[in-house]
Amino acid sequence: MDFSPPPGAKLDAANREQLMEQVKQQIALANAQELLQKMSEKCFKKCIHKPGTSLDSSEQKCIAMCMDRYMDSWNLVSRTYSSRLQQERNRAH
Template structure:
């Protein structure tokens, strides 16, 4: 089987699966998925800045996109930090 499962051994006789390695691979995949989601959402939200789609952006469109992306990144970071803090608090209670 190719794709996602091809990086992992079957764990049969003589094949040991390292849980730490698997966890790191999952973390990397989650980080990539989060980055893709962030880029897609920024594109969706900031596309409104482009009044006349074409080969170039005028100065006002460039400024609008830069400001929109900055605001979106700030909001994303605040939400991410808050979420992570809450997760840490929940784990500490366990």
């Protein structure tokens, strides 16, 4: 996706806002992709000891619990990070 304006075009406030929203969406998508990749890698290593054509019930349970814990951890870190950013912004004002 190309975010640059055409040559000679000026970014007015509405265009800047739209551009920032597109960048935020791309960052959110990249973060979601990274989360899925990391979660898959870590949970596969933890739960799948003998890869085969299907998962047995213990592997399925391990994967589900691992993914739940990973998501909980990711969300906790994200909330804490956002909170600290907000605190820093408030101190700067």
